[in-house]
Amino acid sequence: MQKSPATLKAIAEQLRVSVSTVSRALNDHPRISEKTKSRVKELAEKLHYVPNPAALLLKKNKTYTIGVLLPFLKEEFFSLAISAIEDTLMPEDYHVLISQSRDSLEREKKMIESFIASRVDGLIASVSAETNHYGHFKALEEYGIPVVFFDRVPRNIKCHKVRNSVTQGAKEAMRFLVNKGVTKIGLINGPGNLEVSGERLNGYLEAAMEFGIDARQHYIKSGNLTREETEQCMMELLALEDRPQAVLTFNDYVALYAMSACRKAGVEPNKDILFVSFANLPITSFLENPPIASVEQFASKMGAQAANLLLKCLQNQESELDYQEIIIKTELIIH
Amino acid sequence: MQKSPATLKAIAEQLRVSVSTVSRALNDHPRISEKTKSRVKELAEKLHYVPNPAALLLKKNKTYTIGVLLPFLKEEFFSLAISAIEDTLMPEDYHVLISQSRDSLEREKKMIESFIASRVDGLIASVSAETNHYGHFKALEEYGIPVVFFDRVPRNIKCHKVRNSVTQGAKEAMRFLVNKGVTKIGLINGPGNLEVSGERLNGYLEAAMEFGIDARQHYIKSGNLTREETEQCMMELLALEDRPQAVLTFNDYVALYAMSACRKAGVEPNKDILFVSFANLPITSFLENPPIASVEQFASKMGAQAANLLLKCLQNQESELDYQEIIIKTELIIH
DNA sequence: TGATGATGTGCAAAAGATTGCACAACAAGG
DNA sequence: CCTTGTTGTGCAATCTTTTGCACATCATCA
Structure with a gap:
């Protein structure tokens, strides 16, 4: 009952040729006659022949x-x-x-x-x-x-x-905020071992330098991207006396977590405090108040x-x- | 330079035993002495031996x-x-x-x-x-x-x-809405060829019967789950003279699409019109106004x-x- | 001491596809 | 007629692992 997949051998037997001929026919070897090739290919098609991956791995190491x-x-x-x-x-x-x-x-x-x-x-x-x-x-x-x-x-x-070009993207995000008149900008970054975190930080710092806003150390938070740590970071930012007016987040999910932390604290995200994130995922399009901008990462x-x-x-x-x-x-x- | 993964043969040669002995030793064959077994296992461990999947497929057909x-x-x-x-x-x-x-x-x-x-x-x-x-x-x-x-x-x-138990879930959702005093309930369902669509419809119809609300044909829409068709369905529901007070949607994504259609039409979802969806995905927890209830599908x-x-x-x-x-x-x- | 049984190991075949080499058939050229 | 070249095909080895069978060694017992 249980069909097993067609093999070269099966094709060879039906056609009364050798296995090697079948193999060569399917691989368009020049020494095989056109007639044989077409006979083989036809039957292979009919039997849904697919090479056995085991044999391929053994022979080709792929x-x-x-x-x-x-x-x-x-x-x-x-x-x-x-x-x-x-x-x-x-x-x-x-x-x-x-x-x-x-x-x-x-x-x-x-x-x-x-x-x-x-x-x-x-x-x-x-x-x-x-x-x-x-x-x-x-x-x-x-x-x-x-x-x-x-x-x-x-x-x-x-x-x-x-x-x-994350550094570049972070700088642009900062420029956007500065142009809006925002000068106190927080950063909720990812863990330091990721190069992409370092780049976000570089962009943030370079922009701060270039646009003459002070990048205070306590505006810069770095979490492990989980909801818990992100909410913690956001709480710390909200608790500051000179609370930032905007926050740049590692990605959209971090923004979502941070925004939900804001709401819990009675702060309305993107009204009381602006968010700009990375990734620009479709998911944010369902939010009533999504981050006001996002660095598209394609x-x-x-x-x-x-x-x-x-x-x-x-x-x-x-x-x-x-x-x-x-x-x-x-x-x-x-x- | 380029190491290739260890084979039984390599182990056998180093230990000056045959390949079959190595194979049996690793498979705890009773006829292999404990001493040989431990020698083999030790070296296998050291060389990070993993059986070649190709050979396994050939022999075991797995x-x-x-x-x-x-x-x-x-x-x-x-x-x-x-x-x-x-x-x-x-x-x-x-x-x-x-x-x-x-x-x-x-x-x-x-x-x-x-x-x-x-x-x-x-x-x-x-x-x-x-x-x-x-x-x-x-x-x-x-x-x-x-x-x-x-x-x-x-x-x-x-x-x-x-x-x-989708039918059951749909009925419960309906009961929840009816208990809230809602009687005009729309349904944005999935395509008819899916059993899960049929079950949602059954639940909807059974509940309508049981709770004595009329399930008018034009309250029941069925789309292919894409954003486009879903928005179309929602528009049609909104355009009705006796517009439904609530909508039951095939899943959370359909709810998101439908809700965004509402907002485009100036109707505030979950205020002007209530949504109940299926799936209860974590994603909805980031919404300010998520569907008021969802049938958790685990x-x-x-x-x-x-x-x-x-x-x-x-x-x-x-x-x-x-x-x-x-x-x-x-x-x-x-x- | 020769037979019996237990124990430990090796040989060889098998699975499916590829490929160098060999071989057969045939045509053409000397 | 024999050589050379061309064309088409088959044989056999190879990759790795498993496993039935055979074989060797040793101890035990009559």
């Missing part, structure tokens, strides 16, 4: 599987990126294996072991909020598995990166670029050495 | 990979379910291959072909909004690949299902149950015949 490792699937930024990654890799006949680190370093390590066990051909990753060293990623490279980081890329490490574009870069790595292994860095320009979207 | 097919990753309901599926399957050493149908039947078919090509051991699926026949799923069963449907399960088809629990059912199918193939149906009780959450 699984045609790409791992994607990211913090949270439920964050729209990442699910948008994944869709773009899928759309880029699927036409090239790659499968996509997705795993969530849930911002835990331990899980991230486990997932990488699992990727090695399943012999992925390459990895696209956005590191967890806890990640402060990268030895587990190095292990992949030792096995010749190329890794492309996107968005949350490692600090001070030579690797393939696809990232945003999640889809980042995902697509990361996937394309990985494809390049897989095609010519020479280029594994000179690491590429692709920077996607952000854009301030005013709501 | 990939230890489970496919998950669902409409949209970006919908929190599904990403919550996926996390639960991962948490259930990973301890059993299964990998999870995720694909999105994006509510397109054509994509759904393609993804299933791809799952067959990669020889998944089983599939967990939630069908697309367009799906009105199930031949492509039947193909999986012909290859002996068990399928468990969750949430959006097929209509009138014998199969493994994990679903909610996405995580559904995912976990679906994964467990699939595991059972994989363990004893006898039970493939008697299809199971697991019903998760919904719960009305008042916001």
Whole structure:
């Protein structure tokens, strides 16, 4: 009853030729006659022949599987990126294996072991909020598995990166607020080990310098991106005597958490205190009072670029050495 | 430079024993001496030996990979379910291959072909909004690949299902509204080919009957779950002379779309017109005026149950015949 | 001492696809 | 007629792991 998938052998027997002839026919080997080729291809089509991935892995050492490792699937930024990654890799006949680190370093390590066990051909990753060293990623490279980081890329490490012009974006956001006459601006940033946090901070500080507003130390908060810590940060900002008039947040989710903390404290977000965030996720369009502006990060574009870069790595292994860095320009979207 | 993963052969050579001895030692074969076993296991550990999945597939005809097919990753309901599926399957050493149908039947078919090509051991699926026949799923069963449907399960088809007591939930939602004194209640439902749409409608109609309110035909709308059609449905409801006082929506996203349509029309949602939705996703907690109630569907629990059912199918193939149906009780959450 | 049983290990085949090499058939040229 | 070249196909090894069978060693018992 239970059909098993067609094999070269099955085709060969039906056609009374050898397995090698079938293999060569399907691969358009020049030494196979046109007549044989068409007979083979026809039957293969009819039987829905698909090469057994096990055999391919054994012979070619390729699984045609790409791992994607990211913090949270439920964050729209990442699910948008994944869709773009899928759309880029699927036409090239790659499968996509997705795993969530849930911002835990331990899980991230486990997932990488699992990727090695399943012999992925390459990895696209956005590191967890806890990640402060990268030895587990190095292990992949030792096995010749190329890794492309996107968005949350490692600090001070030579690797393939696809990232945003975050510093630039932060500065623009600040300029926007300053132009509105706001001078007291808070920052709820992500953890310091992320390069993207450092860049936001740089943009914030550079802008403060350039626009002559003072970036007081107590305006700058940094959390681990969870709801709890973010609300805590926001509470601290609200408790200040010279409470900021606006807050720049690490991303839209942090903005949502912070805004809900405001409401709990009886402060109306985007009226009493303005928010500008990063990411510009569709989700914010459902809010009555969304952040007044957001630095668009083009999640889809980042995902697509990361996937394309990985494809390049897989095609010519020479280029594994000179690491590429692709920077996607952000854009301030005013709501 | 480029290490390749350790093989049985490599271990065997270093230990000057045969490959079969190594294999048996790692599998705790009784005929292998304890001394040999510990020598082998030690070295295997040291070399980070992991069996080559290709060889396992060839010998055992198993990939230890489970496919998950669902409409949209970006919908929190599904990403919550996926996390639960991962948490259930990973301890059993299964990998999870995720694909999105994006509510397109054509994509759904393609993804299933791809799952067959990669020889998944089983599939967990939630069908697309367009799906009105199930031949492509039947193909999986012909290859002996068990399928468990969750949430959006097929209509009138014998199969493994994990679903909610949706009819019950819809009735409770209606009771809640009627108790508030609301009698004119609209319904923005999903497409008719989904069983879950039929159940919502049944609940709506049964409640109308039971509570003696008239369920006028023009209060009942059914869309394809996209933003566009949903807004269209809402517009039609708003345009009615005897405009409904409340609307029951297929899920939270439909509620968000409908509510935004209201605002565009100058109608304040949950003040001028009340909303009750399905799913109760965390996302709604960020709204200032969320739907006044939501039928909690317990996405995580559904995912976990679906994964467990699939595991059972994989363990004893006898039970493939008697299809199971697991019903998760919904719960009305008042916001 | 030769038979029996227990214990530990190795050989070889099997799964599916690819590929270098060998071989057969045939035509053309000397 | 024999050589050379071309064309089409098959054989066999290879990748890694598992497993039935065979074999060797040693102890035990009649």
